[in-house]
Amino acid sequence: IEKDASPQIVTLSNIADGEGNNPVTVSATSSNKSLIPNPVVGAVENNIALLTYSPVAGQAGNSVITVTAAAEGSTSIVKTFTVYVSDLDSASAKDVTIDLSTIYQEIDGFGAFMGSGGNDPDTIISLAEDIGMSMARFGVIGGGFEEINDNSDPNIINLEAYNPSALSISNMKRIAPFVDKFIVTFWSPAGWMKLNKWENGVEGYATDNKLDPKYYEEYAEEVVAMIQVVKRETGKDIYAVGLQNEPQFNEPYPSCQVNPGEFRDIIKVVGGRLDAEGLGNVKLFWAEALPAQGSIKAYIDVVKADPVAAAYADIVAIHNYDADGASVGGAGCDYWNSIYNWAQAGNNQYKTWMTETSGHKDDWNGAMTLAGNIFNALECGNASAWVFWSFSVSEGSPEYGLVVGNRPSSRFYVSKQYYKFIRPGALRVNAVSAGIPAIAFKDNSAKTVSVVLLNNTTEPQTIEIKGLGLPSQWESYTTSNSRNCEKGKMVGSDGLIILPPSSLTTLVGDNSNPPPTVNQVSNIEVDKNSGSQTVQLTGITDGEGFTQNIEIVASSNNPELIPNPVVNYINGQNAGTLTFTAAENKTGTAKITLTLTDDGTPTGISTMQFTVNVKVPTGIETLSEGTISVFPNPATDVVKISLGTTRGNYLSISDETGKIMT
Numbered sequence: 001i002e003k004d005a006s007p008q009i010v011t012l013s014n015i016a017d018g019e020g021n022n023p024v025t026v027s028a029t030s031s032n033k034s035l036i037p038n039p040v041v042g043a044v045e046n047n048i049a050l051l052t053y054s055p056v057a058g059q060a061g062n063s064v065i066t067v068t069a070a071a072e073g074s075t076s077i078v079k080t081f082t083v084y085v086s087d088l089d090s091a092s093a094k095d096v097t098i099d100l101s102t103i104y105q106e107i108d109g110f111g112a113f114m115g116s117g118g119n120d121p122d123t124i125i126s127l128a129e130d131i132g133m134s135m136a137r138f139g140v141i142g143g144g145f146e147e148i149n150d151n152s153d154p155n156i157i158n159l160e161a162y163n164p165s166a167l168s169i170s171n172m173k174r175i176a177p178f179v180d181k182f183i184v185t186f187w188s189p190a191g192w193m194k195l196n197k198w199e200n201g202v203e204g205y206a207t208d209n210k211l212d213p214k215y216y217e218e219y220a221e222e223v224v225a226m227i228q229v230v231k232r233e234t235g236k237d238i239y240a241v242g243l244q245n246e247p248q249f250n251e252p253y254p255s256c257q258v259n260p261g262e263f264r265d266i267i268k269v270v271g272g273r274l275d276a277e278g279l280g281n282v283k284l285f286w287a288e289a290l291p292a293q294g295s296i297k298a299y300i301d302v303v304k305a306d307p308v309a310a311a312y313a314d315i316v317a318i319h320n321y322d323a324d325g326a327s328v329g330g331a332g333c334d335y336w337n338s339i340y341n342w343a344q345a346g347n348n349q350y351k352t353w354m355t356e357t358s359g360h361k362d363d364w365n366g367a368m369t370l371a372g373n374i375f376n377a378l379e380c381g382n383a384s385a386w387v388f389w390s391f392s393v394s395e396g397s398p399e400y401g402l403v404v405g406n407r408p409s410s411r412f413y414v415s416k417q418y419y420k421f422i423r424p425g426a427l428r429v430n431a432v433s434a435g436i437p438a439i440a441f442k443d444n445s446a447k448t449v450s451v452v453l454l455n456n457t458t459e460p461q462t463i464e465i466k467g468l469g470l471p472s473q474w475e476s477y478t479t480s481n482s483r484n485c486e487k488g489k490m491v492g493s494d495g496l497i498i499l500p501p502s503s504l505t506t507l508v509g510d511n512s513n514p515p516p517t518v519n520q521v522s523n524i525e526v527d528k529n530s531g532s533q534t535v536q537l538t539g540i541t542d543g544e545g546f547t548q549n550i551e552i553v554a555s556s557n558n559p560e561l562i563p564n565p566v567v568n569y570i571n572g573q574n575a576g577t578l579t580f581t582a583a584e585n586k587t588g589t590a591k592i593t594l595t596l597t598d599d600g601t602p603t604g605i606s607t608m609q610f611t612v613n614v615k616v617p618t619g620i621e622t623l624s625e626g627t628i629s630v631f632p633n634p635a636t637d638v639v640k641i642s643l644g645t646t647r648g649n650y651l652s653i654s655d656e657t658g659k660i661m662t
Contacts, residue, residue, distance in 0.1 A: 002498060003060045003087045010051040010081075010482065015044050017071035024071045026051075032063035036083055039065060053083070060087040081482060084460045086498045093496055094435030098451065098467035100442055102430035105351065105382040107441065109135025109181050110419040112391035112402060113356070115168045123406045124392045125174045131402070131412060132420030134180040137355060137387050138168050139245070141187040142199055142254040146222050149192060154217040162225045164233055172234045180424045183387070184226060185242035185288060185355070188254035189219045201252035209250050209257050216266060220273035227279060240283035242355065243270060246319060248293050260295065260302040263287055264309045271312025285315035288355055291331045291339075292321070300342045300350075315384075316343040316350045320357035320373060330357065330373070336381030351384045352377075358389035360411055362398035364481040364502070367410035368456065371504045372437075374418055375454055378428065379439050388415065413479040417506045420485070421450045421477070436461050436499065447512035455499040465495030468517045469543050471509025472605040478505045514543030515604035516550050516596035521578075523610050527617040528587050537569070537576040537594075546572050548598040554578055558590035562612055565592060582614045589613050 001008060015024050026049050028039040039053035051067065062084045070076040114128065114136040128136075143166030150161035172182065191199030193215035195208040202209045211219060227238045243266055247258035258266065263286055274282055287299035300316055303309045318339060320330030331339060336352075343350040354377045360366035377383035393401030402412040422441050431440040437454040449471055455461050465474070474491040480503035491497045491507060499505050519539030526533055542548040554565040562580050569576030578594070590612050598604040631640055 001055065001083065001085055003055065003085055004057055005055055005085070007052055007054045008083075010039075010053075012041070012049045012051055012067065013047065015047045015049055015069055017074045019074075022071045022073060024069050026067060026069045028053075028065055028067045030063045030065055032061060035059050035061045035085060036063040036065070041067070055083075055085045060085050082501075084501065086460050086462065088462065088496055088498060093462045093464035094433065096431060096433045096435075096438045096451065096453070096463055096465050098440045098449070098465065098470060099430040099432075100449070100467065100469050104428040104430075105378075105384050107422055107424055107426045107428070108351070108353070108384040109424050110386050110415070110422065111135035111137060111179070112388040113137045113139065114171050114175060114391055115139050115141065120406050121171075121174075124403060125171075127403055127408055127412070128175055128391060129178045131408075131416045132423075133175070133178070133391075134419065134424050135239075135385055135387060136172075136175055136179045136182055138172065138182065138184045139187055140166065140184065140226060142166075144190075144199075145226065146190040147192075149190075149218065150221070150225070154221045157221055157225050157228070159225060159228060159232070162229055164229050167226070167230065167233075169230075169233045172230065172236060176234055176236045181239035182230070182236055183240045183242070183285070183355070184230075184238055185245045186223070187245045188256045189215070190222060193218055193222075194256065199254050202250045202255065204250045206250045209255060211256055211258065211262070211266070213262075213265070216269040217273070219266065220270040223270050224273055224277050224279065227282060238282055240285050240315065241270075242285050242288050242317060243267065244286075245288055245356075246290065247287055247299075248289055248295060258287075260287070260298045263299060264302050264306050267303060267309045267312050268306070271309070274312075283314040284312060285317040285353055285355070286313060288317050288319055290319050290321050291335055296339060297342050304346050304348055310348040313348075314350065315353050317353040317355045320354050320377070321359065331376070331381065333376045333380035336376055336383070340381045352381050353385040353387070354381075354383050355385070355387045356389050358400040360399055362404060362409055362411070364410055366399070367414045367479075368502060368504075370411050371414040371417070371454055372456065374415070375437055375439060375452070378418075379437070382428070386418070408484070410479070410481075410484075413484045414504050416485045417452060417477065417479055417504045421448075421506045421508050422452075426450070435463070438463075442511065447510065449509050449511045451507040453497075453499055453505045453507070455501065455503045455505070458501050460501055461499045463495075463497050463499060465491070465497070465507065468606075469511075469514045470495075470606075471511050472515050472603070474507040474509040476505060476507050478503055480504075510602065513548075513598070513600035513602055513604045515606040516543055516598050517541045517606065518552075518594060518596060518608050520608060521592075521594075521610040523613070525613045525615060526582060528582070528614055529584055530582070530617075532579060532581045535565075535578040535580075537567070537578055538574065540569065540574050540576060540596075542598045542600070543604055544600075548600045548604075551597045552576065553595050553597075554580075555593050555595070556580075556590045557593070558588065561586050561588045561614060562590040562592070567594070580612065582612070587614050587616055 017024050024044050026041045028041050030036045030038050036053050039051050042050045064082050067079045111133045115138050145166035150158040188199050189211050195210050195212050244258045289296050303313050343352050360370045390401045392403040395405040398404040425445050426441040426443040429440050429442050431438045440451045442449050476488040477485050479485050480500045542550050549571045552567045552569050554567050556562045556564050562582050565578050565580035567578050594608045596606050
């Protein structure tokens with residue numbers, strides 16, 4: 001928290017004596033009472049108590065808060081947390097510079113697998129909306145969608161022969177109003193299409209767990225039928241289809257092995273059928289393979305080498321797992337960069353997606369690992385979509401879901417920092433950070449700019465957001481070990497914010513009226529008594545192309561040295577001047593702040609700063625204190641020195657090396 005912050009409230013939850021019979025009392029102490037006096041803990045109600053503390057005015061530092069819960073007949077439990085009180089004004093801020101003109105990928109969506117409803121479907125649907133889910137993944141995973149061939153002609157679809165109950169129609173209907181895109185992955189074709197005639201799990205050594213090539217057309221028909229059934233039942237179009245989940249595995253659940261050449265051929269057949277059915281707008285993503293299996297480049301290259309397949313394919317998708325397909329691992333920054341380069345090589349360039357991951361521990365370390373995984377995909381792999389495995393799971397397998405037994409996990413909240421504020425259509429822009437990882441997006445539809453700041457250190461970090469055309473104010477939201485996407489104070493035009501240790505913070509600013517701009521002025525050095533100075537101001541705009549008036553004001557933080565400068569500017573021009581005159585016989589440094597304000601709604605405000613250093617000139621300086629004069633100045637050979645009085649004075653003359661002259 002900041003120095004001089006208002007009283008802080010911390011919610012203590014899950015308070016119980018272990019049996020639920022005896023009342024629990026909770027107390028708290030501070031290790032640094034000169035900074036934070038002992039907190040006050042309220043009564044326990046419904047297993048919750050509120051802890052309140054206030055920092056001492058004018059003080060900064062840190063204090064460990066120790067919380068003790070006790071009940072008769074139970075062993076006391078002790079928890080600790082550290083409060084850092086930071087001086088925002090004096091902190092050495094790390095710069096995060098954003099360039100809205102340098103654009104990378106467009107975002108398609110963030111989400112999770114929604115093929116199951118969880119313990120309480122109503123709660124799960126509500127949480128899916130709360131997290132900001134914009135892409136939902138579903139699966140054709142057994143269940144007999146086409147248990148028996150609909151008819152003997154793959155070119156004629158008997159839609160009534162397909163089983164809608166094999167799809168997650170109920171969940172699709174409920175989330176359709178707020179989820180932008182539905183994507184579907186096939187875990188296996190219908191069993192009768194495969195060489196082993198089996199749709200469900202097989203042994204790892206099986207060699208015939210494959211789609212029979214003679215049924216490629218029938219498989220294309222099944223894909224089309226799935227799209228049409230979903231549209232009929234939900235009114236929602238399928239945005240994209242993955243033709244095989246993790247194609248290098250034999251699994252104990254429905255699976256099918258597809259090598260790169262087979263995937264190429266299936267894409268050609270399915271893509272052609274989609275075009276023939278007027279469904280050419282449905283995207284095809286492939287191969288949803290694992291980096292650790294070492295074949296992602298092969299799956300990409302084989303498709304790219306075939307002009308027909310390359311034209312039908314749309315998106316390169318991976319699953320971010322280790323080699324076992326379940327553990328956290330997958331692509332780091334370097335490998336993500338390679339995937340993106342493979343996808344962009346040659347004449348056909350494809351977006352990159354991450355369509356499944358899980359295995360992160362259900363604790364804060366697991367949450368920070370997930371936050372870093374998402375960051376790497378977006379920053380290093382230019383990923384346009386990120387989809388977690390299951391949105392909701394039971395308490396018995398917490399690492400595989402964002403919601404565990406209807407409880408939003410810390411992984412839910414770090415995901416929300418991305419999902420909620422980076423919406424479909426947002427464009428990633430350049431963000432250069434001198435300290436912690438930072439990533440930025442502009443949304444031309446919502447007219448917002450979002451910045452995600454990942455403090456992966458154990459200390460608070462002070463960040464200053466810089467750049468042209470940025471919002472003049474930011475809302476801040478933070479998730480940490482003690483905060484769940486909690487809204488913080490507004491961040492003003494100075495762009496300064498303190499990030500808690502080990503935390504994820506998202507800044508969101510209204511950019512509907514981009515603030516005025518002006519090019520940075522370099523720091524200036526002038527001689528003492530050098531008179532009036534004029535500085536050229538360039539790159540002046542109102543942020544939108546001179547549709548608004550701009551007021552430009554300059555101020556000095558050291559007016560005794562440099563009074564507030566005068567700005568000369570005519571509205572509609574992209575240049576102006578700033579004039580200042582340093583006070584006579586004074587040296588030192590002043591910081592000049594230029595403030596530009598437009599008359600739009602909301603008001604756009606931006607600032608720019610530079611320093612002026614007033615120094616003693618080189619050569620021999622004429623002293624004007626009235627007691628000593630030196631002339632001529634500058635001199636070439638003879639110097640005359642006049643002393644107002646010789647009584648009690650000592651005169652020492654040295655050269656520029658400091659050697660005393662005699």
